[in-house]
Amino acid sequence: MLKIDGISSHYSGVQALDEIFLALAEGEILALVGGNGAGKTTLLNLISGIIRPSRGKIVFKGKNIVSFSPEKIVELGIIQVPEGRHLFGPLTVRENLELGAYRRRGKRNKKKISEDFKYILQLFPVLEKRLNQRAETLSGGEQQMLAIGRGLMGKPVLLLLDEPSLGLAPLVVQEIISVIERLRKEGTTILLVEQNARAALRISDRAYVLKTGKIQLQGKASDLLEDEEVKRAYLGQDS
Amino acid sequence: MDFSQQIAQYIVTGLTIGAIYAIVAMGFNIIHNATGIVNFAQCEFISLGGMFMYSLVVLFKVNPMISFFISMAGVAIIGALIEIGPIRHARSKEIIVLIFLTIGLSEVLRGTAQEVWGTDNVGVPAFSGENPIHLLGGGTIVPQHIWVFAITVLVMLMLHYFFKKTLMGKAMRATSVNRRAAALVGISVNRIILFSFAFSGALGAVAGIIIAPISTTSYDTGIMLGLKGFAAAILGGYGNFAGAILGGVILGLLESLGAGLISSQYKDAIAFFVLLLVLFLKPAGIMGYGEAERV
Ligand SMILES: Nc1ncnc2c1ncn2[C@@H]1O[C@H](COP(=O)(O)OP(=O)(O)OP(=O)(O)O)[C@@H](O)[C@H]1O
Ligand SMILES: [Mg+2]
Numbered sequence: 001m002l003k004i005d006g007i008s009s010h011y012s013g014v015q016a017l018d019e020i021f022l023a024l025a026e027g028e029i030l031a032l033v034g035g036n037g038a039g040k041t042t043l044l045n046l047i048s049g050i051i052r053p054s055r056g057k058i059v060f061k062g063k064n065i066v067s068f069s070p071e072k073i074v075e076l077g078i079i080q081v082p083e084g085r086h087l088f089g090p091l092t093v094r095e096n097l098e099l100g101a102y103r104r105r106g107k108r109n110k111k112k113i114s115e116d117f118k119y120i121l122q123l124f125p126v127l128e129k130r131l132n133q134r135a136e137t138l139s140g141g142e143q144q145m146l147a148i149g150r151g152l153m154g155k156p157v158l159l160l161l162d163e164p165s166l167g168l169a170p171l172v173v174q175e176i177i178s179v180i181e182r183l184r185k186e187g188t189t190i191l192l193v194e195q196n197a198r199a200a201l202r203i204s205d206r207a208y209v210l211k212t213g214k215i216q217l218q219g220k221a222s223d224l225l226e227d228e229e230v231k232r233a234y235l236g237q238d239s
Numbered sequence: 240m241d242f243s244q245q246i247a248q249y250i251v252t253g254l255t256i257g258a259i260y261a262i263v264a265m266g267f268n269i270i271h272n273a274t275g276i277v278n279f280a281q282c283e284f285i286s287l288g289g290m291f292m293y294s295l296v297v298l299f300k301v302n303p304m305i306s307f308f309i310s311m312a313g314v315a316i317i318g319a320l321i322e323i324g325p326i327r328h329a330r331s332k333e334i335i336v337l338i339f340l341t342i343g344l345s346e347v348l349r350g351t352a353q354e355v356w357g358t359d360n361v362g363v364p365a366f367s368g369e370n371p372i373h374l375l376g377g378g379t380i381v382p383q384h385i386w387v388f389a390i391t392v393l394v395m396l397m398l399h400y401f402f403k404k405t406l407m408g409k410a411m412r413a414t415s416v417n418r419r420a421a422a423l424v425g426i427s428v429n430r431i432i433l434f435s436f437a438f439s440g441a442l443g444a445v446a447g448i449i450i451a452p453i454s455t456t457s458y459d460t461g462i463m464l465g466l467k468g469f470a471a472a473i474l475g476g477y478g479n480f481a482g483a484i485l486g487g488v489i490l491g492l493l494e495s496l497g498a499g500l501i502s503s504q505y506k507d508a509i510a511f512f513v514l515l516l517v518l519f520l521k522p523a524g525i526m527g528y529g530e531a532e533r534v
Contacts, residue, residue: 048423074425086420088413098406099413103425105406154424 001026001189002047002078002158007056009042009213016042018213019056024158029180029190031200031221033234034210040193041083043210044160047191048080049073060158074103077157081164083193085147089136093127096135096146100153113153120149123179141172148179159183162193177203197234201225209234247378249499250492255384255453257491258391262446263468264475264483265398266439271478272415273435275334279341280321282465283348284443287314289456290356292448293363303366311444317348318440322433352458360460363451383452390449394442395484402480411435415478463507467494470514476527485525490514 004022008015017039024030032040045051047058049070058066065073088096097120101113121128124145130138135146144164151159161180165173173196181203184190194200201207201221209217209230217224224230263285270278291310295301301309321344329340366386371379402408414421414431422428446468447461454460471490475482490510497509517525 050419050422069427070422071425071427074423080423082420082423086417086423088416088420090416091409091412095409095413099409099421099424099426102406102410150424 001061002191003057003059004043004047005057005059007043007046007053007058009039009046009051009053011042016213017046017053020210020213020215022208022215024189024191026189027184027187028206029184029192029204031197031204031207032191032193032210033195033197033200033207034216035195035234037212038210039213040210041162044080044082044162044191044193047073047078047160071103074154077103077155078160079151079154079156079158080160081147081151081162083162083166085143087135087143087147087150090134092132093135093138093146094131096150097127097153100150101155103154116153116155120152123152123182124149141168141175144168144172144176148176152183156188159188159190160193161190163195164192165194165196165199173199197230198225244378245499246496247374249495251378251380251384253492253495254488255387255491256450256495257471257488258387259446259450259464259487260468260471260490261484261487262391262394262442263465264472264487265394265480266442266446267469267472268478268480268483269411269435269442270439271472273411273432274326274337276337276341277469278436278439279338279465280318280345280348281439281443281468282461283345283352284314284318284440285447285461285464285468286352286456286458287317287348287461288444288447289363289451289460290352290361290447290458291444292451293361293456294356296363297361303364307448310448311441314444314447315437315441318436318438318443319433322436326436327429327432349459349462356458358458360455360457362455363448365452381453383449387449387453390445394445398480407434467510470510473524474514474517476524479524479526482524482526489525 002024004020007017007020009017020043032043034040042051046053049065049068049072053066056066057064060076060078065076088099097117101116104113126142127146127149130142135143138146148161148164164176168176177199180190180192184203192200192204201224204221206219207221207224208215209224217227217230263281266281266284267277270276288310291313292306295306295309296303325340325344326337329337365381365383367382369381371381373379402412410421410426411431414426414428418428443461446464447456450464467490468487471486472483473486474490475484475486493513494506494510498506501509521527
């Protein structure tokens, strides 16, 4: 479904990604793990068209999308839930969700959108009480749920999640992980970026390990969970 | 006329001119919220609105209602062209460079208007006659003032509806809050900016059109009205919509009462003095509260 083909990226001359090759199949959850500054967010922003690569192709369903504008990429159904949430803070929770469905605007989708709206409130019941509140007044966990909910309102064909569990309490992390599992069961293809490697590897099919802009390892998530090097570098001592 | 009648008269005049400032301030705010720049070509939108109206109604004898909408659309198109051409293709995206660019564009538009219409002040007939209407208490009001109020209120209600209820309006607010997030939900930021220029063009035109029968119009009437509208926007809190209304009304009233009670010589000075005072005491403007939403 998605193929990253020899992508390199620079920030004002400094290399952030070095010839990345990566493939993602339909219906799969692919984890992308790696430490601070490894280049994970950079890769997602390249896919979303927020930044441009210095070299390489990004092929989505057979089409090279590397020069597409962000809104055109969203139109294809590639939807990113960005690191740090990037909510529309002064707008209400309801408005944030409505805007998530922006790419499906138009009369035809009205009914489907309101069904999805209900579905998202069912996924994240805490949001229901907060619908008319400004997004910036929510707690961190609620904001993350809203960010994911806004992403889902766009009916993603491919969902890019950038550190959805960052800075959240364990219980909230658990809730978000179970939502990701549910989305997988419903057939959404997901590229999951996480520093919390253990959780990410547990729910993923396959994984890539990124280190200072290069793919260091790749394989089945369950194999990587057992890999000595991964254990040492990303899973801590208690595994 | 006794003193209280006089005061009432000043208030009516002040509110009328304040309404104009408020509409102009909205135009400044819309472009600011989309792009972060101050668009000084807003001044020319006002002049052009008035001059288009004059040409259609007086020179070509077109029905005033139809003229109103054509003038509005015409200036909206000019606003859009400014964005599609020079603003979008400016090499530098620095805010300060773009602001200077709008000053340059303003000069070009004004120069062109001068070539087309000359420098004379021209009149535009009032929308529904000149016969004053007597108010309770003995004051009078000319119908055009009522038109100005009614149209301003209507414009404000429509703006409110647009920004709060329509998806496009929400997308514009979203873009002003966080451009990257807007792009990530599929909003075309370029299209929002284009729309903002057209929208501000239409608003500037409305202001120029409805004031023209009261104060006459010329190729450069927009300069002073535009600067006062800009002052109103700052007074209210730049980018803030409720602030624009408040700022406009306060400025209009001060000006009118100041001119009537003190001296018309100080009319402009009073307005700008109050502006300086407010900025000194509350730099973010009356309704400005830092990062909070401006719509
Ligand atoms: N806007 C930017 N300008 C300059 N350098 C940047 C920018 N964004 C990221 N970088 C650099 O690019 C490299 C990769 O950063 P990136 O944000 O992609 O890492 P990451 O894997 O997402 O890290 P984290 O886990 O901390 O989010 C880092 O060295 C970072 O400092
Ligand atoms: Mg990151």
